[in-house]
Amino acid sequence: MASSNATSYKQLKEDFVSGLSGGSVSEINYVASVASIAIVLWSVLQSRQSFFKPYTPLSFAADFVLNVCAILLAITLYSSTPLILYGLILAPALVVYALPANSHDHKKKPKLPPSATSRANDGGNAGLGLLSIKPFLTHYRGSMLVATCLAILAVDFRLFPRRFAKVETWGTSFMDVGVGSFVFSAGVVAARPVLKERAEGRTMPLPQRLLYSMRHSMPLLVLGVVRLLSVKGLDYAEHVTEYGVHWNFFFTLGLLPPFVAIFQSALKVVPSFATLTILLGVGYQVLLESTSLKAFILLAPRTDLISKNREGICSFVGYVAIFLAGQDAGMYMLPRRINPNRTTTPGTQRNTLLLVMFVWTSIWSFLYVAVTNPVYGAGLDVSRRLANLPYVLWIVAFNNASILAHCLIDTIFFPAFYNATDARSEKEAYETATSRVLRAYNRNGLAVFLLANLLTGLVNMTVPTLDVGPVPTMGILVGYAAVLTGVAVGLDAYDISIKL
Template sequence: MSRAAEAAMTASYKSLKEDFVSNLAGGSIAEINYVTAVAPIALILWAALQSRLKFFKPYTPLAFAVDFLLNVGAILLATTLYSHNPLLLNALILAPVAIVYALPIVPPAKKAKLPPSKSASDGERQNPLPKKPFLTIYRGAMMAITSIAILAVDFQIFPRRFAKVETWGTSLMDVGVGSFVFSAGVVAARPLLKEKLAGKTTPLTTRLFRSVRHSAPLLVLGFIRLYTVKGLDYAEHVTEYGVHWNFFFTLGLLPPFVAFFQSAFQVIPSYAALGIILCSAYQITLEFTNLKAFVLTGPREDLLSKNREGIFSFIGYLSIFLVGQSTGMIVIPRSLSKATSGPAQRKRLLLTLGAWSTVWILLFVATSSYSYGLSLSVSRRLANLPYFFWTCAFNSSQITAFCLVETLFFPQVYKSVDAKSENETYELSTPRVFGAFNRNGLAIFLAANILTGLINLTVPTLHMSGVQAMAILFTYASVLTGLAIGLDLCDISIKL
């Protein structure tokens, strides 16, 4: 790049920085928290119905309808009709809980007691990495709100402040993108924990081969999306990821890079610390070099400059993924310590999750506060340090909230003494809708993208009235949920 071009780029960036107030977009973090709180709030009502009345067992058509309305419909309403007053929606959902508790409790079915020897034998065979309802619910809720938002954003009934911001600011969809990566990191901790339990260490070459094999389908989807978007002249924002880059490329390239960082784990035995160090180094580079100016205002001349947003924001997303892995190392194992079990173990888990949530919140305040911090602005486009801390704080808090609801309403989950009862309590305390969304998450996300494209190509979404928009969105959500439930009923898991 010539000195004249570099000077022009720097001047352009300074002008952009001076106009920061006019560039700030999106909604407040408090409002985003109120909207996303609908998932834990709706779960409270679902849990009350299930724990007191066994409403969702058996899973009848009526049970499915209520499950859908509480766990998917409520999210849709919070982001559309009740977007200006999410607290009212939360209060309306929470109000019936008192009525449910006023009704007579349905007594549990009597079970024949197993001989002590058999019970102990079953207990020994308990999975050290069991399925946990609150983790399934967290991932299912994240997938549901993401699938809804990618279509709802095309209608006027979806507030513009919830859509992705151009450069600076916070919005619902901005935190949704980071949450998708964080969630993927949580799940990625499971194979690492299996290796740890087996006392094995996988060679770097083997890890790379496995990661490339896992990445291949996502990269293929990325090229398919690139071809369809360009071929159909579908509306896109170049400043989101660049000219050719898209989110599937980001997801697809994460596993190979994480494979390298597993080697660094031998030196710094904390994925959270690795994530902080990596993103801090990236932020320092943004602040003390021309990288920030290049990403925001540089010319698009070659492949790198044309896709600079996707390429450089990848560093921030990789950092988020590493913290997700760190969280997975905490929440996936049966216990954090061999010395504790049952109620004591669950208490320790809640305290650990609460402590990490507090740490991420404080770090976010330290980097973004104008009065007490570094006065850095959140930028999903850059995936910078404040965005990194915000995403980690949001997801850690969400997981903590879901874990707390499970602990209060379904204590039998962490009190199970054998594998059979553990599986039964998992089914009892997990909404079927969220379980289905979690089971085939990427397949449902792909279906959501396809349906979103078809609807936009056939319907003038921006000109739809509120009633028409809600009818389309509820139909779309019903189709996706029906697809997820159908795959689950047929015991089909599609791995991408």
């Protein structure tokens, strides 16, 4: 009897996350933007009052509430009224901004020693390396990781709206954008080695590049196998049409580096990663529309290893395209100088970066509308299950817009970061301009994501999540968020970086 009850409850949980159609893109944008709104309040507190410097227990609590709990509230209690949450966050921001700034106002340009003055006039970073760690990218990646980690557990509770959970086949949802954003942000970081190669004037041979990428892939593939064995061994509820019978997200992440390494060779004949993204996305969409591939993915019986995992295998093409688009963004976001003209000031460089980001956001958004609009465009539907062209364009446009918003906030409140003339002053300015919590999530992102998966499994095995009311649900989710954040900040405090 107990076994029958367990089976029926497992079926209930699978039904709870199956057959969903998602919600509107505009609502997803409103909810996702809460992360940026929270950073506005964080930035006002820091730039006007140096609230997070020194970093006290009170600072940590405020940081946690702003950059973790605000996102949690957006996807649960305020999921239908995100604009009210905007107001609750922005109201204190306006009050603090109206107060007199303390003597450590970070908007002031730092005084430079005479030896640095000429360097500042010559671009402000002659003594620094090619690449810099940008505060806005740390906030973007950190917020994305927080939202992803919160959603993977919250989705199992009734308080989390079903329209935010992953759609079955066609449509858009908050969790669908989260999966793609994880891949896009990985692509942004992956531009670093490419930029270093180009700066040194060398090109790594394809066999060597493949070997290097496989070293990075192995831990993720091992995690994929461990997750597969755990899910099957513990008879854990699973949504088969998400990736297939055996495939999971770790396999997708693990296989990206070697395939992207192969595509990198195409840059000899293709002008940019963005062009590669469009060619790959369009080519895949043509195959879906002109062959039986779409029918195979959606309807074929699961008879062999390929058909059993057809969603994960075929959607991988779309994720490669998203990763390449992330690399393209990283190619102009990561360099210290977007404009090679050495006579420009840091302010000009910063404004040029904003302009370039705005142009690319507009381009990707236009392409998305052109492909999906039923009246003026091709009228294609978004499908995360297929990772088709509309999905690729949606994810790329969304992430470019998100990074642009974070960069704008960064520019308004912490312009001094861009005036740094040596590594020490830049590091100090970076730490001043970034949330400790989001910095910690960003530093050990994959390790924290793995811990989030383990804790999600633990909660689901010990708590009947479908039967839990709103108050206990919030208690569990806040406790889970606190554990994740505590571990992330603890690793950062002890200067530990776990590379997976």
